[in-house]
Amino acid sequence: MLYEVLSNKEFALMMKRHASEIMGFLFDNNYHFSILANTADITFDPPLPQEITQNFQQVILFALAGYTYESAKMDEKNLYFEAGFGAENIGSIVTVPISSILQIIVEDNPIFINLSYPYEEEEDREDEEGLEKSMKIFASNPENEKLLKKKKKK
Numbered sequence: 001m002l003y004e005v006l007s008n009k010e011f012a013l014m015m016k017r018h019a020s021e022i023m024g025f026l027f028d029n030n031y032h033f034s035i036l037a038n039t040a041d042i043t044f045d046p047p048l049p050q051e052i053t054q055n056f057q058q059v060i061l062f063a064l065a066g067y068t069y070e071s072a073k074m075d076e077k078n079l080y081f082e083a084g085f086g087a088e089n090i091g092s093i094v095t096v097p098i099s100s101i102l103q104i105i106v107e108d109n110p111i112f113i114n115l116s117y118p119y120e121e122e123e124d125r126e127d128e129e130g131l132e133k134s135m136k137i138f139a140s141n142p143e144n145e146k147l148l149k150k151k152k153k154k
Contacts, residue, residue, distance in 0.1 A: 041100035
């Protein structure tokens with residue numbers, strides 16, 4: 001049953017909304033915080049050199065304080081901020097999908113823990129678009145037209 005709860009689309013979207021609301025509260029009240037997120041889902045612009053990324057683990061901790069905090073912004077899907085990496089402090093804009101945030105931490109204490117499997121609302125749209133394309137391809141074959149007419153008669 002636990003797997004069913006954690007992999008449930010509604011539960012995952014609820015966790016995403018909750019994470020977004022908590023971070024909104026923290027930003028509104030000027031509280032610095034950290035996040036723990038799935039590294040595989042994070043993008044860096046410009047991309048970081050391999051000598052830096054090769055040291056990343058499966059999850060990564062970002063402290064949003066100082067300039068990193070000041071540069072941070074959020075939309076309905078992602079958290080964005082600028083950060084420096086490595087000994088040379090190589091700058092990059094970090095994009096973290098909100099659904100990939102595992103923890104929100106204030107003063108070394110987790111105030112939010114997301115155990116759900118990431119789910120993005122785009123997945124539903126992609127499934128619908130894929131079905132629509134598939135139906136168009138199916139309908140474009142004259143041989144399949146007979147099947148469509150039979151189905152409509154029933």
